[in-house]
Amino acid sequence: MTVYAILAALASFWMAKQSYSWFPPEAAAEAKLQDDLFSLFTGLGTFIYLGVIGPFLYSLVFHRASKYDMSDGPPIEGNTWLEIVWTAVPLVLVLTLSFVSYRTYEKMAVRGPMELVHLHMPEMMQSAYAKPFDSTPQQDIQNAMETAPIEQIDVTAKQWAWIFHYPKQDITSTELHLPVDRRVRFTLRSEDVLHGFYIPAFRLKQDIVPNREIDFELTPVKTGTYRLRDSMFSGTYFAANQADVVVQPVNEYQQWLADAASQSPTPAFNQAAFEYSQANDREGATKDKVAVRGWDTIPPAPPPVVNYAPKHEPDIAVLNHS
Amino acid sequence: MTNISIDAPEVVRGQPYPGAPDNWKRFFTFSTDHKVIGIQYIVTSFVFFLIGGLLSMVMRGELITPEADLVDRTVYNALFTMHGSIMLFMWTFPVLVGLGNYLVPLMIGARDMAFPRLNAVSFWMIPVVGILMLASFLVPGGASQSGWWAYPPVSLQNPTGHLINGQVLWILAVAISGVSSIMGAVNFVTTIFRMRAPGMTWFKTPAFVWAVLGAQLIQLYGLPALTGGAVMLLLDITIGTSFFAPERGGNPILYQHFFWFYSHPAVYVMILPAFGMFSEILPVHARKPLFGYRVIAASSILITVVSGVVWVHHMFASATPAWMRILFMVTSMLVAIPSGIKVFGWVATIWGGKIRFTTPMLFALGGISNWLFAGITGIFLASVPIDIHVNNTYFVVGHFHYVLYGAIVMGIYAGIYHWFPKMTGRMYYEGLGKLHFALTYLGTALTFLPMHPAGLMGMPRRVASYDLEFAYWNVLASLGGFLLGLSTLPFILNMVSSWIRGDKVGNNPWRAYGLEWLTSSPPTVENFEETPIVVSRPYGYGSNEPLVGNVPNPGLTEFPESFTQKTTS
Numbered sequence: 001m002t003v004y005a006i007l008a009a010l011a012s013f014w015m016a017k018q019s020y021s022w023f024p025p026e027a028a029a030e031a032k033l034q035d036d037l038f039s040l041f042t043g044l045g046t047f048i049y050l051g052v053i054g055p056f057l058y059s060l061v062f063h064r065a066s067k068y069d070m071s072d073g074p075p076i077e078g079n080t081w082l083e084i085v086w087t088a089v090p091l092v093l094v095l096t097l098s099f100v101s102y103r104t105y106e107k108m109a110v111r112g113p114m115e116l117v118h119l120h121m122p123e124m125m126q127s128a129y130a131k132p133f134d135s136t137p138q139q140d141i142q143n144a145m146e147t148a149p150i151e152q153i154d155v156t157a158k159q160w161a162w163i164f165h166y167p168k169q170d171i172t173s174t175e176l177h178l179p180v181d182r183r184v185r186f187t188l189r190s191e192d193v194l195h196g197f198y199i200p201a202f203r204l205k206q207d208i209v210p211n212r213e214i215d216f217e218l219t220p221v222k223t224g225t226y227r228l229r230d231s232m233f234s235g236t237y238f239a240a241n242q243a244d245v246v247v248q249p250v251n252e253y254q255q256w257l258a259d260a261a262s263q264s265p266t267p268a269f270n271q272a273a274f275e276y277s278q279a280n281d282r283e284g285a286t287k288d289k290v291a292v293r294g295w296d297t298i299p300p301a302p303p304p305v306v307n308y309a310p311k312h313e314p315d316i317a318v319l320n321h322s
Numbered sequence: 323m324t325n326i327s328i329d330a331p332e333v334v335r336g337q338p339y340p341g342a343p344d345n346w347k348r349f350f351t352f353s354t355d356h357k358v359i360g361i362q363y364i365v366t367s368f369v370f371f372l373i374g375g376l377l378s379m380v381m382r383g384e385l386i387t388p389e390a391d392l393v394d395r396t397v398y399n400a401l402f403t404m405h406g407s408i409m410l411f412m413w414t415f416p417v418l419v420g421l422g423n424y425l426v427p428l429m430i431g432a433r434d435m436a437f438p439r440l441n442a443v444s445f446w447m448i449p450v451v452g453i454l455m456l457a458s459f460l461v462p463g464g465a466s467q468s469g470w471w472a473y474p475p476v477s478l479q480n481p482t483g484h485l486i487n488g489q490v491l492w493i494l495a496v497a498i499s500g501v502s503s504i505m506g507a508v509n510f511v512t513t514i515f516r517m518r519a520p521g522m523t524w525f526k527t528p529a530f531v532w533a534v535l536g537a538q539l540i541q542l543y544g545l546p547a548l549t550g551g552a553v554m555l556l557l558d559i560t561i562g563t564s565f566f567a568p569e570r571g572g573n574p575i576l577y578q579h580f581f582w583f584y585s586h587p588a589v590y591v592m593i594l595p596a597f598g599m600f601s602e603i604l605p606v607h608a609r610k611p612l613f614g615y616r617v618i619a620a621s622s623i624l625i626t627v628v629s630g631v632v633w634v635h636h637m638f639a640s641a642t643p644a645w646m647r648i649l650f651m652v653t654s655m656l657v658a659i660p661s662g663i664k665v666f667g668w669v670a671t672i673w674g675g676k677i678r679f680t681t682p683m684l685f686a687l688g689g690i691s692n693w694l695f696a697g698i699t700g701i702f703l704a705s706v707p708i709d710i711h712v713n714n715t716y717f718v719v720g721h722f723h724y725v726l727y728g729a730i731v732m733g734i735y736a737g738i739y740h741w742f743p744k745m746t747g748r749m750y751y752e753g754l755g756k757l758h759f760a761l762t763y764l765g766t767a768l769t770f771l772p773m774h775p776a777g778l779m780g781m782p783r784r785v786a787s788y789d790l791e792f793a794y795w796n797v798l799a800s801l802g803g804f805l806l807g808l809s810t811l812p813f814i815l816n817m818v819s820s821w822i823r824g825d826k827v828g829n830n831p832w833r834a835y836g837l838e839w840l841t842s843s844p845p846t847v848e849n850f851e852e853t854p855i856v857v858s859r860p861y862g863y864g865s866n867e868p869l870v871g872n873v874p875n876p877g878l879t880e881f882p883e884s885f886t887q888k889t890t891s
Contacts, residue, residue, distance in 0.1 A: 022778045034707045041708065045698040052694055056669050060687065065609070065676035073610035073675040075864030083614050086666045087659060094655040094701065101705040102648055108707060193475040194574060196639065196714060200780020203711040207640045209575060210475065210568035214641050227789065231639075231714040231782050233469050235476050236395050239785035275395075294394030295464035296481040 008050040016043030027226055027247060028202035029219040030108045035203070037104045041097065048093075110204060110217055150217075151184045157195035157208050159234060160241040160272035163304045171260045173308040174268040176228060176245045178220045179253040188214040191301075196231025199245055207232050220247040236297040237272035244310060260308040268309030272300035352446065354438035355847060356427050359445050361745065363420025364738070366445075370412035370452055375807055377405040382769075382803035385796045390787040398786035399467035400488065404455065406470030407492065410588070411499045412452050414730060418595045419444075419506050421737050422534045424745065426510065428838035428845060429528045431519025431854045436512040440505055447502035454495040458488040466492040469784060471581060474566035474574045478558055485560065493556045500549040507541035510534060519837065521856035521871070528836060528860050529612060529619050533598025536622035537591045540629060544584035544591075551580025575640055582633035590629045593693075593725060594622055596733025597664055600686045603740050604668055606834040607683035608675030611861040614667040621660035628657050638709045647706045654704035661697050665690065680832075681755030685736035688763045692728025696721060699774070716795075717777025723770040727806070732762065735813070742817075743831045747843040748824035754816040761809030768802030835862050835869055 019035075019042040026032050063073075153176070154165040164173045178184055188197055190208040197216065198205040201224075206216045230241035248256065276299060343351065348358050349365070381401050384392040393401065423441065427434055435441045458465040463482035466472065466489045477489055514535045518527060555577065557563040564570030566577045605612045612618060634642060634650035668690055677683070699721045702708050712718060735758070742750050772795040777783075781792045788796065830839040841850050854870040862869065 022775055024780060034711055037705065037707050038702070038711075041702050041705065045701065049694060049698055052665060052669060053691065055673060056687075056691065059669070059672045059675065060677060063608075063672065063675050063677050065678050069676055071609070071676065072864035073608060075611055075862070076613065076670075076674070077611045077859075077861075078614045078616070079670075082670070083617055083663070083666075087617075087663055090659050090662045094658050095652075097701065097705065098652045098655055101651060101707055104707045105644075105647070110710075193479070194473060194640075196782075198714075198780070198782065200711070205639050205710050205713065209641050211571075212641065227780070229780065229782050233471075233473070233476065233714075233784045235479065236399060236467070238399075239390065239395070239782075239787045242789075279394075290391060290394050292393040292397050294396030295400075295462075295467075297396050298479050298481050 004054055005051075008047055008054065011050060012043045012047040015046040016040065018042075023203070024201040024226070025222060025224065026201075026203075027220055027222040027224060028199075028204065029221050030110060031201065031203040032221075033104050033107055037101060040100065044093065044097070110206070151179060151182055152187070153178075153184060154187045154189070155197060155208075156189050156191060157197070157230070157234075157241075158191040158301050159193060159298060160230070160237040160300055161270050161304050162228060162230075162241070162243040163306065164243075166257060166260075169257050169261050171257065171308065172265065172304070172306040173260060174243060174270075174304055174306050175308065175310045176243055177253055177256050178245065178247045179250045180220055180223050180247050182250065183217060183219050186216045186218075188216055193234050194232045195234050195241070196229075198229045198231035199226055200229070201226040201245075205231050223247050223249060237275065237300060240271035240275065242271075256308075263307045265305045265307050266309065267303040268306050270300070270303040273303045276300050352442050354434070354442050356423050356435045356438065356441060357745070357845060357849075359441050360420045360422075360424025362445050363416050363423060363448065366448055366452070367413045367416035367420060370408050371417070372810065373456070374405050374408035374413055375810065377401050377408070379803055379807050381405060382800040384786060385788070386800040388788050388790050388793050388796075393786075395786045396464065396467060399469075399784070400459070400465040402784055403466045403469050403492075404459070407466075407496070408452075408455055409726070410470065410592075411496060412448070412455065414592045414726065414734075415499070415503060416448050417734055418537075418592060418730075419503070421599070421734070421741075422510060422538075422595060425741065425838060426513060426531055426534055427517070428744075428841065428849055429531055429836060430514065430517060430522060431837045431850060431856065432513060432517035433848045433850070433853075435509050436517055437509050441509050444502045444506040444509065447498050451495045451499045451502070454491050454498070458491040458495075461486055461488055461491065463487050471578075471585075472552075472555065473581075474555060474558065474572075474577050475568055477555060478567055480559065490556065490559060493552050493559075497549055497552050497556075500545050500552070503541050504545050504549075507538040507545070510538040511542065514538075519854050519856050519870075525616055525619070526856050526859050527619070528598075529601035529615065529622070530595070530598035532619040532622045533594040533601070536626040537594040539623075539626050540587045540591050540594075543630065544587045547580050548584035551577055554580070575637070578637050578640055579633070582636045584633075586633045586636060587626075587629040589722075589725065590625050592730050593733075594625060596689065596730045596737075597622065599733045599737040599740070600668060600690055601664070602836070603682050603686040603736055604671045605861040605863060606740070606832050607680055607686075608672045608677045609863050610671055610675040611859075611863050611865075612667065613670035613673075614663070615859065615861060617663050618667045621663045624660040625657065628653060628660070632657060635704055635709065636713075638706050639713055651704055651706050655701055658697065658701055661693075665694055665697070679756075680739075681750065681752060681759060682736045682740035684756065684759045685732045685739065685762075688759065689729045689732030689736060692724055692732060692766065696724035696728055699724070712777055714783055715777035716773040716781045716783055719783045720770045720773030720777060723773070724766070728766045728770065732766075735759075735762070738817075740832070741838075742820070743827045744838060744843050744845070746821050746824070747826060748820055749827045749831060750816050750820040750824060754812045758809060758812040758816065761805060761812070765802050765806035765809050769799050769806055770802070772796070772798040772802070835860055837870070840870065 016039045019039045023035060026035060152167055154167060156163040162174060164176045188206060188208045190210045192210060195208045196205055197208055202218055204218050206214060208214060224247055226245040228243040228245050230238055234241060349362055353359060380393065381398065384390065384398055390398065423435065462484050468477035468489065472492065480487055480489065514531055554565040558565055558567050564572040566572045566574050568574055601612055601618055632650060632654045634646050635654040638647050703712065703718065703721060739750060739755055776792050776795040779791065781788055827843065829841065829843050837854055840854060852872060855872045856869065857871040858867040858869055
């Protein structure tokens with residue numbers, strides 16, 4: 001019994017360590033917090049799983065009726081002490097996990113200051129980026145939030161494209177560029193249906209609701225190119241509604257902004273618009289490559305006209321094949 | 323509790339008119355016998371299980387490559403919408419209602435359900451729902467493409483412009499299914515409260531009956547919300563009201579509250595009867611009393627209560643205020659307590675038992691092990707920070723298929739095998755049953771485990787195409803999906819051939835404790851020759867107490883001849 005418990009604990013510890021490798025890179029400060037929490041859940045979850053499945057399998061192997069044994073097992077109907085323990089232990093466990101999750105959520109502070117100010121919940125103000133503001137008066141917190149260097153980016157989602165607008169420079173792009181180690185505040189808008197702003201490498205997601213502006217904050221911490229995906233089902237070309245996210249050093253980011261500002265707006269490649277035009281054009285033959293043809297769809301919005309579009313077409317393979 | 327009996331001696335009770343057919347043709351009549359209705363539910367829903375399964379195999383065919391090349395995107399969207407809708411509204415709910423219909427009156431010693439005609443009406447609405455669902459593939463614009471959630475505004479978009487379209491047919495189907503379920507719930511709750519045999523106090527009532535009661539109480543409080551939301555959606559689509567349409571000032575989030583207020587507890591409507599079946603099957607095939615029977619019974623009702631306050635965990639990313647996220651995180655996690663009590667009780671039940679690996683036992687054990695895994699990933703999903711990353715990804719798809727296929731469908735199979743001799747008077751073929759179990763268990767793991775890593779890597783659900791990085795896990799899941807499709811073949815073969823020419827068995831081939839095993843197999847029209855008077859608790863293995871006071875308990879102390887031959891040869 002003790003040996004099994006020790007082995008289960010070791011296995012759980014190993015799984016908790018392993019769990020970090022199941023994710024994309026930790027490209028935002030919030031991702032680190034979430035992965036730690038996930039690792040804790042994985043460790044405890046593995047321990048519970050092994051703790052239950054061990055005795056379960058043990059009975060299956062060793063408590064089988066022998067071939068000619070027609071008798072009954074011992075008539076044990078319950079054990080009050082055991083039942084109290086196995087109710088109390090999970091109760092303590094889930095309350096602990098709730099509390100730890102709450103602390104993590106608090107530190108992430110992803111929903112931006114708007115909600116916090118409206119709800120008068122200064123304790124929610126700590127963020128993954130800033131040092132904890134514990135016991136700081138609310139006015140100071142607001143001042144700090146207002147003076148901190150925060151990049152503001154407006155995000156528009158529609159059927160089916162992502163458009164990123166940088167208000168200070170007044171430029172638009174279909175590729176999201178972000179400075180590393182800076183808090184970024186997005187204002188999320190949708191022109192038609194629900195969309196989901198989801199960057200797996202950041203572990204962050206926020207639904208975008210039509211007629212509402214939703215503030216959303218995060219801090220990228222690792223340079224590289226990541227994927228932004230629509231996470232809330234948004235209709236026919238939902239799966240193709242993706243964009244690249246480029247996290248770069250601050251000077252390169254500034255350079256990119258300057259370059260983009262010097263370009264005049266042109267239509268960007270758009271997967272949904274491309275597929276739609278192919279499907280409705282007998283010359284382009286992608287539709288013939290689909291085994292089963294479908295029904296009418298809401299026409300995609302025309303390809304967005306932006307200052308900056310990625311140099312490479314997002315789905316070059318599809319283009320080559322058609 | 324007194325047994326309500328209806329005096330109508332000139333009519334054979336349970337049949338709508340004298341001389342109604344008593345062969346296979348009775349399954350095609352408007353019978354009011356709960357046993358006929360139960361089998362009607364089970365067989366009809368199984369047909370739709372196969373249809374829903376075929377849809378999913380086309381989906382897995384599409385997802386075996388990253389590109390959207392097998393079916394057009396609109397077709398794919400219709401496929402996952404109808405797969406989910408058919409599997410829930412045409413398979414899982416009806417088949418469990420069917421098992422409950424068959425078993426509850428027998429288990430509580432009643433002659434029928436409280437309202438037999440209402441019961442028949444509830445059933446006959448189910449084929450109507452199925453026809454509406456399938457017909458939607460034939461209307462212009464095709465079947466609904468907005469997912470089984472039917473979230474507005476996507477569900478309000480109608481590119482064809484026709485008034486009769488897939489979405490409208492879908493709402494009608496869901497509304498009729500809801501009405502059928504509410505009628506069924508009234509019937510179940512009344513039957514369980516009012517028609518238990520004399521002497522059957524609450525704590526002498528079988529755990530399955532407790533579980534069905536818990537599930538049906540959820541139907542009563544939850545379904546009106548869903549049905550109300552569906553009607554408002556229908557009005558938005560057809561006459562242009564603006565409950566949910568943002569361009570007319572409506573709030574699409576409001577729909578999500580209506581929808582999830584029912585649709586999360588709906589999971590418990592489905593899993594509670596499966597839990598109940600595990601609780602019935604383990605004692606019989608481990609030959610021990612159900613450990614902690616009282617708390618297992620009471621935990622069903624606790625799940626019913628707690629499940630009423632968990633729905634917002636589906637909306638953590640839907641611009642939900644922080645206080646609501648935190649509150650619903652705690653309540654969602656609390657569901658782990660009654661669920662855990664059950665799992666611990668089951669493990670303690672088999673501990674030290676005389677376990678026999680019969681097919682129903684294998685399915686019950688497999689279902690419990692899958693539920694253990696699914697329950698733990700459920701706690702992950704209740705945590706707000708983790709949910710922010712994984713909701714709407716394949717992690718969720720993997721989790722709920724582990725619940726639905728891994729635990730609930732396994733439980734259904736366990737129940738069908740366990741009570742097959744009672745329903746038909748014949749035994750199924752054990753070898754085919756074990757093959758069925760092996761294919762199902764492997765298929766479940768191969769299909770739904772790979773969905774978890776794909777989700778953690780960031781693959782959204784409901785996508786017809788995906789990035790190359792997800793290909794590996796999707797190929798595995800697709801192969802598993804085809805294996806699951808294959809796994810149903812031995813089941814069909816077994817059921818059909820055993821029903822026609824399986825070995826005849828006695829009334830109680832498992833030597834089980836329970837009122838349903840005291841009557842003949844299959845039971846007579848009115849279930850019991852004489853209303854049983856219950857004198858002891860269920861699951862009296864090892865104690866040799868008689869279960870009822872007035873009827874001899876044949877076969878409770880010895881295995882019937884047929885069963886000993888089966889297990890020893």
